[in-house]
Amino acid sequence: MLNRRLTLLTFTLCFVLLVCYTLGGSRIAEHVVLIPTDHQGKGTTNQQPGTPAGSGTQQQQGHSGSGSGHEHLHNNLPPAAGVGGTGAGKDATVQKPGSGSSSSSSGSGSTGDDGSKWGHSASSPAAAPKVEFVVSATKATNTTWIGEHFPSVPAHVYIADDPRAPFTVLKNIGHESNVYLTYIIDHYDELPDVVVFLHGRRYQWHNEDPLYDGVPPLQKLRIPYVLSKGFATLRCSWLLGCPLEIKPDPAAKTKWDDPGADQRAKTEAAYAKAFKELFPSKPLPEAVGVHCGAQFATTRERIRANSVADYVSYRDWLWTTELTDEFSGRVMEYSWHLILGAPAVDCPHAGTCFCEKFGMCDLAECHDYGCEKTYFFNFGELPEKWPAEGSGENGWPVTQWADPEYTPPPPPPPPPPAEKEAEKKSEDGKEGEGKRR
Numbered sequence: 001m002l003n004r005r006l007t008l009l010t011f012t013l014c015f016v017l018l019v020c021y022t023l024g025g026s027r028i029a030e031h032v033v034l035i036p037t038d039h040q041g042k043g044t045t046n047q048q049p050g051t052p053a054g055s056g057t058q059q060q061q062g063h064s065g066s067g068s069g070h071e072h073l074h075n076n077l078p079p080a081a082g083v084g085g086t087g088a089g090k091d092a093t094v095q096k097p098g099s100g101s102s103s104s105s106s107g108s109g110s111t112g113d114d115g116s117k118w119g120h121s122a123s124s125p126a127a128a129p130k131v132e133f134v135v136s137a138t139k140a141t142n143t144t145w146i147g148e149h150f151p152s153v154p155a156h157v158y159i160a161d162d163p164r165a166p167f168t169v170l171k172n173i174g175h176e177s178n179v180y181l182t183y184i185i186d187h188y189d190e191l192p193d194v195v196v197f198l199h200g201r202r203y204q205w206h207n208e209d210p211l212y213d214g215v216p217p218l219q220k221l222r223i224p225y226v227l228s229k230g231f232a233t234l235r236c237s238w239l240l241g242c243p244l245e246i247k248p249d250p251a252a253k254t255k256w257d258d259p260g261a262d263q264r265a266k267t268e269a270a271y272a273k274a275f276k277e278l279f280p281s282k283p284l285p286e287a288v289g290v291h292c293g294a295q296f297a298t299t300r301e302r303i304r305a306n307s308v309a310d311y312v313s314y315r316d317w318l319w320t321t322e323l324t325d326e327f328s329g330r331v332m333e334y335s336w337h338l339i340l341g342a343p344a345v346d347c348p349h350a351g352t353c354f355c356e357k358f359g360m361c362d363l364a365e366c367h368d369y370g371c372e373k374t375y376f377f378n379f380g381e382l383p384e385k386w387p388a389e390g391s392g393e394n395g396w397p398v399t400q401w402a403d404p405e406y407t408p409p410p411p412p413p414p415p416p417p418a419e420k421e422a423e424k425k426s427e428d429g430k431e432g433e434g435k436r437r
Contacts, residue, residue, distance in 0.1 A: 129193035129223060134183045136160060136176035137200025145202040149215050154192075156183055157200065174318040175329030176294050180336075181315040188308040191300040194226050196234075198295050203382050206293035208235045208358075208375060210402035211387050220358040221297065230302040231340045235291035236354045238369040239377045242347035246288040246334055248272035256327055267330055270323055274331045278317055285344035294333040302340045314339070373402040 133155040137143050139162050146155050158179040159165035160172040169178045180197050196218070208217045217234045226232045235241075246264075248271045254261045256270035275284050314332075321328050337346050351366030354374065365372040376397040383390025392398040400406045 131194045132192045133196050133198055135198045135200050136179040141200035143200045171319050173325050177332035181311055184311050196297040203386050222359055225357050226297045231298045231342045233291040234295040236350045237375040241292035242289045244287050244289045246271050248284050270327045271331055287345055288334050289345040289347050290337045298340045
């Protein structure tokens with residue numbers, strides 16, 4: 001009888017200890033586990049940025065990089081702190097992405113492992129918003145720079161011209177917009193706090209950087225600014241798109257495919273007609289202006305201000321419109337800010353924009369349209385090996401043009417008077433010969 005009581009007492013004591021240990025471990029875990037970046041139980045094969053299509057690994061849905069231990073980064077300092085600020089508080093312990101141990105980083109100048117200024121204190125991980133990239137690319141696009149410079153940010157890399165890619169689209173049309181819409185439709189119920197929509201190429205003429213590099217604008221982007229505004233392009237300079245890009249005219253006789261019309265007239269004709277089809281219940285704006293490029297950050301709330309059915313209808317329009325890929329993509333480029341709740345003309349003063357959006361508050365000279373030595377406008381495709389090659393060629397600036405110490409070379413001296421006279425006589429002779437013929 002005594003043995004039976006001892007056995008029962010031992011069993012009860014073990015059970016109590018097991019329960020206490022389990023509950024205690026759960027409380028500890030609540031303080032050390034990083035913010036989860038997946039939707040538990042929804043594993044899928046996904047594309048690692050820059051890897052060949054079809055070579056993804058079985059990981060959390062839509063995420064690139066390490067399958068666990070992701071750290072979502074943001075800056076939480078006021079704009080006046082400048083670019084050097086991070087969210088990591090003094091002597092904060094920050095968990096490195098994908099690592100099992102933590103490392104100490106002291107001072108306010110520390111950054112995340114990706115070199116960005118989005119670091120946050122792991123002592124309050126719940127306060128850190130989740131940020132993800134959505135990248136529009138093709139098989140020819142080198143997207144390795146995304147994983148190299150932002151290893152802690154999950155990226156959905158869509159290969160628009162590869163139907164076998166882990167992330168792709170049914171129709172490669174409308175430039176980047178088809179990718180953006182497909183992501184929103186497929187992830188509508190599981191969006192992060194902030195989504196940054198990007199092109200896959202690192203160097204593009206419209207990137208807000210002296211060398212057209214896509215990395216610095218992303219590193220400087222202030223996530224609190226995005227959260228407060230709801231929508232933010234990745235540019236501040238007005239060329240192109242601001243202060244006015246399109247004046248839709250529903251009564252215009254010009255057609256979008258009129259070979260005799262200029263590009264602006266054709267775009268305005270296409271936009272007026274497309275706007276009625278896309279947004280039948282909204283009044284046509286008199287003017288539309290927003291930073292060009294169709295690269296922007298927005299919040300989950302702004303995306304969900306529209307129903308998923310709305311986004312499906314936008315994509316259906318993109319798939320069925322008579323407009324070419326060029327014009328349908330351009331219509332969407334100048335519609336995203338309207339879809340996501342920004343005013344029809346969304347062109348803040350460039351100096352204010354650089355300070356609040358990118359933390360660049362000490363620029364030398366700013367105007368409403370731009371700031372000195374921040375952006376050199378030239379439209380077109382950059383040289384293949386830029387910036388290693390192509391400096392100062394075909395309208396592109398010399399790569400050191402924005403350096404404070406750089407002095408442009410003087411223009412070539414005018415020819416001597418004798419040479420001028422000889423050139424004039426030669427030209428006159430050619431002109432006279434042409435008339436005789």
